[in-house]
Amino acid sequence: MFKWVTLSLIVLTLCFSGFASAEKPNIVLIFADDMGYGCAGSYGDTGLVPTPNIDRLAAEGVRFTDGYVTGPACAPSRYGLLMGAYQQRIGVQGTWDAYVNLQDGKPRDTPENNRVPSTHKMVHQTLSGAGYRSAVVGKYNLSSYPKTTFDEGHSVMMFAGDYFPDETGYYGGVGYMLAPGTYKRILWGPERPGDEYLTDRLGRQSVEFMEREHERGRPFFLYLAFNAPHSPMQAKKEDRKVVEHLETEATKMYGAMLHSMDENIGKVLDALDRMGIADNTIVAFASDNGPSFAYRVDWPENWPRELLGSAGPLRGHKGMFTEGGIRVPYIIRWPDGLQAGQVYERPVSTMDLYPTFCAAAGIPIPETTKLDGVNLLPYLRGEVEGDPHDVLYWSIRNRGAVRQGDWKLYVDGKPQLYNLANDIGETTDLSKQHPEITRELNQKFQAFLEMQPPKLYKGKTPFD
Template sequence: MKSVCLFLVGLFLSLSASAVVAEKPNIIMIYADDMGYGCAGSYGDTNLVPMPHVDRLAAEGARFTDGYVTAPGCGPSRYGLLLGAYQQRFGVQHNRDTWEKIPSWPTETAESNRIPSGHLWMNQALSTAGYTTALVGKSNLPLYPNTTFDETWSPMTFGGDYFPDETGYYDGVGEVRHYRGYKRIIWGPERVGDEYLTDRLGRQAVDFIERNAHQPFFLYLAFNAPHSPMQAKAAYKPRVAHLETEATKLYGAMMISMDENIGRVLDALERMGIDDNTIVAFSSDNGPSFAYRVDWPEDWPRELLGSAGPLRAYKGSFYEGGIRVPYIIRWPGKIKAGQVFEDPVSTMDLYPTFAAAAGAQVPETTQLDGVDLLPYLDGDKTGLADRTLYWWWYDQGSMRRGPWKMVSYGEQRELFNLHDDIGETTDLSKKHPDIFKEMTSDYDAFRASMPPVLHPHPQLMK
């Protein structure tokens, strides 16, 4: 009888342990590339193309009106996301710092690189909690094309061609090739059967989900869309015929493809029966952009691709249009559907949020600047409305505290009230000198507290 009781106790403990494991949510982080604040209907702009799957995430989760990245450029923005901290803590300010070799340091390894060994990447922290991890798409990380993820598919740094060449090779994908190629403007494919890169990333993401549906997983799906080169599927031309210029049509078609593949991911979660137990977060790495390094026809107007909505400026700028982005988190049954969260949040916050949801223990050597958003979404905590956030590279940057925003370009500094002036049209530095002085002092102190940049820019270091 005693042995039977011991067996039943052991079985109960085993089943309880299995239940705990099962309760760990799967986590998917979807990162768009150069998608503006106003490019999705859920953020108020309907002049481009429908994005029903992004809008579905917003309707079924929490939409953040004041969601920020840590930099207005691809590389440093991704460091802030995956490190959960200001990337400047590691000497990373601009894109060059994310992938170029460090001067006087010819070799980086997994054990010795520009990120201190004690600071875990987001995926590493989740690995310690039993998660299988994968990166699909754009990396911008040291050791490229190798990563610290369990699986890595189609890694890129700057970007990649959306259609393969005649050998099946996607220029920029899976090899250390920076700023080469990516020039041609194409309505493709040029060969029957060639797979569009955005579809390839979606396919690889779905494959990972299907293979790991029985265990906790973390998927970082980093699209390079709608970043240039401007290459889209010709079959989508009728769906963008309403757009005025050829460049905007290409951009719109690229956005449609990305949204469709987000839909493929959501469908896979439903098909595998894990939809309710999966966190899906969506954001963009910075604001909308002009096309980079493409063979721009002389008779095409030079135009911004995408929309910043009511915000000022675009990628590369420290005005709102460069750093405020679409920002959505969906977790069915855990996060109230249709919630609109208006306090300032940062992509730095996703690391501690995911770690808390996963029960991951973050070591003291990992210094996180973000906050766990779950208690704020539940209403258990308040206090984010007046938080302070900083942005900075070289001699440019900005700072937000509550409704106040200070922007710095060299010696020129301005003050705005975002609650009254979301478009940053009126400089209030002379009208509110005390606020301006305090923010300027705190901003300078933040900069002074950071280590030197890895790759100084002589013309911009002031």
């Protein structure tokens, strides 16, 4: 099922660059959950809550204006991120494809035998094979859950997790499958003094892992995958003061969850400073998709139905192939390897992080692992001009999008064409004015669909 065909988008399978550090850099990959493009101050300052630590990363690193995920929903986005390749190549198109073998809470996949073939090594496996110690802290959302292919796992979740523990100390959805009907409560907590907020727990466990590996003198790869600000809508009472200015209760809840995530990103950055290893540590930050509506919560009748978070100037939200669903905050900081304060304005993808990390560490990609991602370091250092990708693709079933340069084809029924340089909000369909571009991009999109194996999930979905 794992078939690879030659397309113009397939690029480097070895990732070396002209830069080589005397020591392998530590790598911290931070992935937010359902955080919109406009939710960080450095991406538009929409008036939600301050995000000083995300903004600090942007100021001290490279901020990408056109950073994309590989899918507009949690699971496919995470497959593409860790594989460094289009997740459609293994039959993962939508979130449902990550659950097809996880029925009744009984995983049928194992880390050794799952839908990502053993011949294709994910980024953490490649790094671990080269001497790194890898850990996932938080939301995994890949097959074989609750087991993972990382060296360590802490507070591992599939789709979501309760932010406060129950009276026995367990966090719903952490370490096991969520039971139907769970995480519906909207809550300002804790209900019991001393209960640890899950976002704080993820921050603490991340710092503990980094400190332990630093003491042992070996490089580490930390994948800190927050479930914030994804539902359930549960926040800390002490953060109410931070969101007093927000109008609705739902927005206040979202803002408080976002604030806590930013605080814990700050704890990670402070720990790197304290250990004296910040300069040779790569910290990458992105969100898994655009902003969303709350899932499965007991939404009060007197609350207006509203999008939680902001896509800024972009159109759409999670689950959509408009920019608001797939363009996200995207930052890389590496003081020893990249000039601070850069703003990079050409299209990149989260699948580029895999070869970029390997290039920074001087690690070759395994021969049987085929990437669609591109090593970004030569582009960020001015050594190579032009776009890292000739074309980028997105799809679920027969819907999706194609971006080539500033042109974007949006396919949901009749194809629509937009020029993102002049129309970031995708307000004016130019397909009639430019039929040749529309036809060319649509042909490329159809070729992308044709190279894919069948979807894994055989049931009905909102995309059918």
